Amino acid sequence: MARLEITGVSKQFDTTTAVADFTLEVDNGELVCLLGPSGSGKSTLLRMVGGFERPTAGSIRIDGEEIIHLPPEKRPTGMVFQSHALWTHMNVFKNIAFGLRLHHAPRDEIRRRVEAVLELVGLTGYASRLTHQLSGGQQQRVALARSLVLEPKILLLDEPFASLDQHLRERLREDVRDIQQRLGITTLFVTHGQDEALAMADRIVVMRDGRVEQVGPPSEVYRAPATPFVAGFIGQMNLLEGIIDTQVFACPGLAARIPIADGPATLAVRPEALGLSPAQGQGMGIIHRAVDYGSHVMIDVELPDGHRVKSMMPESDAWTAGRPVDFNVGTILAYRDNVLIYRGAQVEEQSRPAGRRAVRSNA
Amino acid sequence: MAALSSNRQRIDWPGIVFAMLLSTAIILPLVVVGTWAFTEIWRYPAVVPQQFGLRFWNQTLSRSDVWGALTLSLQLSTVVTLLSALICLPAAYAFARLNFPGRNILFFSFLAGHAFPKFGLLIAIAAIFLQLNLIGTFWGVVLIQLVGTLMFMIWIPVAAFQGVDRRMEEAARDAGAGPLRVFWSITLPQAGPTIVAALLLSFVGTFYETEGAWLIGAPGIRTMPVLMISFINNQMVIQYGAVLSVLLWVPSFIALMFARRVIGGSAFARGFGA
Numbered sequence: 001m002a003r004l005e006i007t008g009v010s011k012q013f014d015t016t017t018a019v020a021d022f023t024l025e026v027d028n029g030e031l032v033c034l035l036g037p038s039g040s041g042k043s044t045l046l047r048m049v050g051g052f053e054r055p056t057a058g059s060i061r062i063d064g065e066e067i068i069h070l071p072p073e074k075r076p077t078g079m080v081f082q083s084h085a086l087w088t089h090m091n092v093f094k095n096i097a098f099g100l101r102l103h104h105a106p107r108d109e110i111r112r113r114v115e116a117v118l119e120l121v122g123l124t125g126y127a128s129r130l131t132h133q134l135s136g137g138q139q140q141r142v143a144l145a146r147s148l149v150l151e152p153k154i155l156l157l158d159e160p161f162a163s164l165d166q167h168l169r170e171r172l173r174e175d176v177r178d179i180q181q182r183l184g185i186t187t188l189f190v191t192h193g194q195d196e197a198l199a200m201a202d203r204i205v206v207m208r209d210g211r212v213e214q215v216g217p218p219s220e221v222y223r224a225p226a227t228p229f230v231a232g233f234i235g236q237m238n239l240l241e242g243i244i245d246t247q248v249f250a251c252p253g254l255a256a257r258i259p260i261a262d263g264p265a266t267l268a269v270r271p272e273a274l275g276l277s278p279a280q281g282q283g284m285g286i287i288h289r290a291v292d293y294g295s296h297v298m299i300d301v302e303l304p305d306g307h308r309v310k311s312m313m314p315e316s317d318a319w320t321a322g323r324p325v326d327f328n329v330g331t332i333l334a335y336r337d338n339v340l341i342y343r344g345a346q347v348e349e350q351s352r353p354a355g356r357r358a359v360r361s362n363a
Numbered sequence: 364m365a366a367l368s369s370n371r372q373r374i375d376w377p378g379i380v381f382a383m384l385l386s387t388a389i390i391l392p393l394v395v396v397g398t399w400a401f402t403e404i405w406r407y408p409a410v411v412p413q414q415f416g417l418r419f420w421n422q423t424l425s426r427s428d429v430w431g432a433l434t435l436s437l438q439l440s441t442v443v444t445l446l447s448a449l450i451c452l453p454a455a456y457a458f459a460r461l462n463f464p465g466r467n468i469l470f471f472s473f474l475a476g477h478a479f480p481k482f483g484l485l486i487a488i489a490a491i492f493l494q495l496n497l498i499g500t501f502w503g504v505v506l507i508q509l510v511g512t513l514m515f516m517i518w519i520p521v522a523a524f525q526g527v528d529r530r531m532e533e534a535a536r537d538a539g540a541g542p543l544r545v546f547w548s549i550t551l552p553q554a555g556p557t558i559v560a561a562l563l564l565s566f567v568g569t570f571y572e573t574e575g576a577w578l579i580g581a582p583g584i585r586t587m588p589v590l591m592i593s594f595i596n597n598q599m600v601i602q603y604g605a606v607l608s609v610l611l612w613v614p615s616f617i618a619l620m621f622a623r624r625v626i627g628g629s630a631f632a633r634g635f636g637a
Contacts, residue, residue: 050533050537051536052533052536071536071541072533072536072537073536073537073538073540073541077537078537079533079534079537081530081533081534082530083528083530085528085530085531085533085534086534087531087534087535087549087552087553088553089552089553089555098535098538098540098548099538099539099540102538102540102544103539143534146534146538147537150538150539
């Protein structure tokens with residue numbers, strides 16, 4: 001159990017700023033996900049906590065103690081790497097026991113602790129296996145066991161499931177979350193997979209270009225993304241750019257009454273908040289494609305100006321390509337100057353032709 | 364199905380011809396030399412020797428200069444390989460892991476010894492050694508043979524060190540190991556097989572090196588290959604040279620067996636960047 005405080009940390013590589021003035025506090029037993037696209041600085045930040053990169057500025061404290069001057073081997077952190085980084089010239093037992101031997105633990109204690117951690121990660125009986133005899137998922141479990149056996153104050157996970165297939169990734173992330181909660185270990189987790197972050201994190205830190213875009217629990221980040229970038233990055237989102245005139249946001253085929261001041265705005269609607277109903281006549285849009293995912297149907301609807309939006313609907317025979325549909329807009333978000341200015345249902349919905357408006361869907 | 368069976372039965376004639384030509388070019392001379400070594404009488408036009416025997420082995424092995432040359436060659440190869448490892452391995456690690464001014468030029472300079480006609484280089488070095496009174500001495504030959512091992516012992520270990528996953532080393536640091544412990548417990552075992560391959564090449568290369576040993580070592584220092592050339596040039600009896608040739612195969616044969624059992628072909632391939 002430990003508390004991690006990162007204050008004003010920056011990292012400069014020559015002329016590139018990898019991390020800029022980053023501040024975050026991770027509470028005892030909390031699992032925080034650093035989420036962002038490639039090059040957003042999340043791995044650099046994790047490596048700075050682990051001691052593999054030295055910050056250009058700022059402070060990193062664990063339980064109030066400054067660790068920035070400590071080399072990796074002196075830090076109370078344990079890191080699990082994306083590539084597993086298992087030592088191929090050692091078997092599973094030796095991989096896990098390596099750190100304990102460095103700490104001069106008695107032979108009996110080493111054996112007991114290695115066996116206990118192997119049981120924890122579900123690999124009882126695998127101690128004598130060579131690492132190349134293990135599957136990708138088993139290798140990642142050994143990597144996790146190797147870190148956990150040393151009982152670090154802070155567990156650092158650097159995209160640990162990136163090299164695994166989807167099915168295994170989902171199973172392993174549940175196991176890791178379960179182990180993390182059982183041990184109550186403070187964890188910083190780097191991923192670029194939003195589903196991973198939403199499924200595992202107590203809080204998500206969305207990063208972009210080395211800066212924090214939003215910090216919050218998964219539900220908040222998903223339902224009230226603070227910026228259009230977060231809105232577009234987490235889950236699927238229809239982003240429509242236009243101008244609000246007398247409290248009406250309008251774009252071709254779609255108009256929504258939003259109680260905010262006139263001016264340019266970005267409207268964001270989740271596919272699940274964009275309901276469809278078969279239209280009588282021309283409709284607001286035409287179904288371009290409908291993909292049946294079993295649990296739901298994802299429908300691409302083409303607006304009159306050629307742009308497309310996504311709608312998530314229950315399975316039905318009504319969703320066939322070329323069919324005109326009307327929209328029933330649920331919760332909407334509106335952004336101006338990169339700030340969320342409205343979240344809620346529209347005040348009034350109407351279909352009317354609109355002037356030239358940009359429509360963008362990133363879904 | 365028919366197509367499948369015809370594929371299975373298809374014989375790769377060009378491959379077979381190529382393999383046979385290659386085998387003939389390599390094996391035939393060895394068979395001839397090996398046969399001569401165990402021959403007492405073999406007169407033209409007989410295809411097979413008239414009399415086999417070990418007479419020339421007894422005569423060759425009873426010569427003190429043969430045993431002297433063999434001992435000297437083994438001593439030279441061991442000393443040169445160890446010195447080369449001592450000098451080159453830290454340098455190779457530095458080339459692989461550190462960035463310093465002039466790194467690339469210095470790295471490529473180790474190719475220089477192999478980029479020009481070797482004999483010219485040896486003559487130039489011999490002139491310097493003459494002034495340093497190193498001609499005809501053991502350490503003079505050690506020095507000249509060290510030059511020959513530099514490329515193997517720098518380039519191959521550099522590739523080996525570069526091939527070690529940095530994340531493995533970082534994981535060891537993370538587990539509590541200091542830099543020296545990481546090198547000893549992770550880097551070296553990971554790069555080990557390829558480095559052993561380089562040591563082996565270095566040892567065998569030194570054992571068979573002739574030009575440098577002859578030019579710098581003569582007349583005081585006579586290694587096995589130098590002695591063999593002298594036997595072939597000066598002795599009317601072919602068998603002496605043949606026996607020495609077969610004796611010279613022993614180290615490379617042992618080295619090859621060792622390489623097969625301990626290292627595996629992949630270590631050589633990795634050393635050359637495959």
